[in-house]
Amino acid sequence: MCTQIFKEETGIILGTMYCFLHLSIQEFIAALYQHLTLDRDKKQAVKSRDESMIDLLKTAVDKALESENGHLDLYLRFLLGLSLQSNRQLLRGLLTQQDDRDQSKKEIIAYIKQKLEGNLSPERSINLFYCLNELNDQTLLKEIQSHLSRGSLSSARLSPAQWSALVFVLLTSEEELEEFELQKFQRSDECLIRPSAVIKTSKRALLQFCKLTVRSCKSLSSALQSSNCVLRELDLSNNDLQDSGVKKLSEGLKSQHCKLDTLRLMTCKLTADSCESLSSVLQSSNCVLRELDLSNNDLQDSGVKKLSDGLKSQHCKLDTLRLVMCNLTVQCCESLSSALQSSNCVLRELDLSNDDLQDSGMKKLSDGLKSQHCKLDTLRLVMCNLTVQCCESLSSALQSSNCVLRELDLSINDLQDSGVKLLSDGLKSQHCKLETLRHRTFKFLPPSSHTLRQ
Incomplete structure (x- = not known):
């Protein structure tokens, strides 16, 4: 099975390297490695504050947003998913240190929502909604779905975060979007650009x-x-x-x-x-x-x-x-x-x-x-x-x-x-x-x- 999911390359200096054909496996391993490193440092009292987890997640969000080609998007999703207490249970034996995960979760959700209020590209904002999904937060999406069900989007004044949520809902809908009519929303340059x-x-x-x-x-x-x-x-x-x-x-x-x-x-x-x-x-x-x-x-x-x-x-x-x-x-x-x-x-x-x-x-x-x-x-x-x-x-x-x-x-x-x-x-x-x-x-x-x- 292994020969089908990764390839082996021999370098002049580094020796033998392995590269997974499906890159999502590498992204998951990279995220897991970050958690293992943080777990090891805590065990060795290198970093004793719980803030180290928040620092790691915030830094990862910032780095992913700076990327023009989105090469850190999937890694960030895995990193956030592994930070949940429910998922940590699946990794017991690998990760031994316990933290106040609920507090970390609230802080990183608030941080991501703050970023969504900024002037982000559609690609970056969409990835942040996938990140919120990893953290089991649906509040913004429920607000937009409520507007859609009432047909009130043409009169509603949406925040930048809500516009991003609308884009995410429309793009991830199972129905193929044949026609986009701006008059159903607000009429302005800003409401077209979003x-x-x-x-x-x-x-x-x-x-x-x-x-x-x-x-x-x-x-x-x-x-x-x-x-x-x-x-x-x-x-x-x-x-x-x-x-x-x-x-x-x-x-x-x-x-x-x-x-x-x-x-x-x-x-x-x-x-x-x-x-x-x-x-x-x-x-x-x-x-x-x-x-x-x-x-x-x-x-x-x-x-x-x-x-x-x-x-x-x-x-x-x-x-x-x-x-x-x-x-x-x-x-x-x-x-x-x-x-x-x-x-x-x-x-x-x-x-x-x-x-x-x-x-x-x-x-x-x-x-x-x-x-x-x-x-x-x-x-x-x-x-x-x-x-x-x-x-x-x-x-x-x-x-x-x-x-x-x-x-x-x-x-x-x-x-x-x-x-x-x-x-x-x-x-x-x-x-x-x-x-x-x-x-x-x-x-x-x-x-x-x-x-x-x-």
């Missing part, structure tokens, strides 16, 4: 309307760069992130460990500078982003031009882009048309609704739709100040053998009957692949949708 370890284990994080700033972006960026992060969908809409926040977030999006494929940043006070950061992300070979929503931000044409550079990258995987109400004009259509004509562009869905594109903008965009490289199958142009003339351009695109458009929304534009007639000419073409056409005329009328089958 459970960042939970967000990393969730596939979807809904963080909209949560009063978040650049601080949260820094924490999220760090989470995205973690090798154990599984986050695939992130919604940060309606937060005060600004360009500086997106710049921080972009660092995480470019990480080789990042798996995020959907990012929503609606109404986040962004400008063209954010587009520069995101364009750099799209050009990264590590980026796996497939859906990006930047609606209701002041991006302007200059911002879309920068984004278009990213769309033309050989590494870009983005297939859905939403730019609703982003203060765009005719010039943005020229940039997007150029992107659609690129052989690298894989964009399939584009929403430019509530932007002042006008007929001249649609003429430029139609050139992209007729390209042999264009893969766009869904185009939304609701309320874009379009008239009859745009229908002529779109009709020409629908008649092109290269156009793969299947859904087109032209609602709330002044197309008139003559415009719809021009569109109908395109619909009759043998090359037209359009299946859904929407052309609701006025805001107060119900949506009008026609499904077209070739």
